[in-house]
Amino acid sequence: MTAFRRPTNIRDTLVRSTTPSNNSSGFKPCNTPQCKTCPYTSSTSSFRSSTNGRVFNITLNLSCHSHNIIYLITCTKCNKQYIGKTKNSPRTRFTSHRFDINNDRGTSVAKHFNLDDNTSQHVNIIAIDQLPGLDSISLLNKETHWIHTLGNHMA
Numbered sequence: 189m190t191a192f193r194r195p196t197n198i199r200d201t202l203v204r205s206t207t208p209s210n211n212s213s214g215f216k217p218c219n220t221p222q223c224k225t226c227p228y229t230s231s232t233s234s235f236r237s238s239t240n241g242r243v244f245n246i247t248l249n250l251s252c253h254s255h256n257i258i259y260l261i262t263c264t265k266c267n268k269q270y271i272g273k274t275k276n277s278p279r280t281r282f283t284s285h286r287f288d289i290n291n292d293r294g295t296s297v298a299k300h301f302n303l304d305d306n307t308s309q310h311v312n313i314i315a316i317d318q319l320p321g322l323d324s325i326s327l328l329n330k331e332t333h334w335i336h337t338l339g340n341h342m343a
């Protein structure tokens with residue numbers, strides 16, 4: 189028996205190579221009714237540096253509850269961004285950022301969202317990366333990597 193071999197289609201190959209291996213990956217709000225962080229997040233499979241315009245895919249499945257993460261805060265008013273790391277979840281971290289903002293505690297994030305016309309309502313927070321286990325050094329390295337890659341820091 190002779191099998192009919194389908195000729196290799198270059199376009200197939202190209203399409204396949206640019207399609208993420210897991211279509212459901214990305215950051216998604218947890219959609220728990222009590223979650224006070226969900227309204228400040230967005231469902232997304234990618235994010236864009238507002239400084240250099242580079243776009244990155246989120247290759248993991250992340251939500252408000254994911255731990256050991258690198259997160260990205262974007263001001264929806266002026267597009268300034270802030271990268272942070274936490275062993276906790278975006279939900280826990282956001283609660284403390286919001287406390288800092290509301291009390292003008294002098295952190296980079298608090299300073300920004302206390303500028304004229306900026307409020308905590310302009311916070312958009314998503315997790316962009318995650319470490320498989322607890323490791324402060326690796327988390328710090330990842331944070332440094334993302335700060336350099338995105339080329340920005342909130343000011």
Ligand SMILES: [Zn+2]
Nearest residue numbers: 218223226252
């Ligand atoms: Zn949530």
Ligand SMILES: [Zn+2]
Nearest residue numbers: 263265266306
């Ligand atoms: Zn702003």
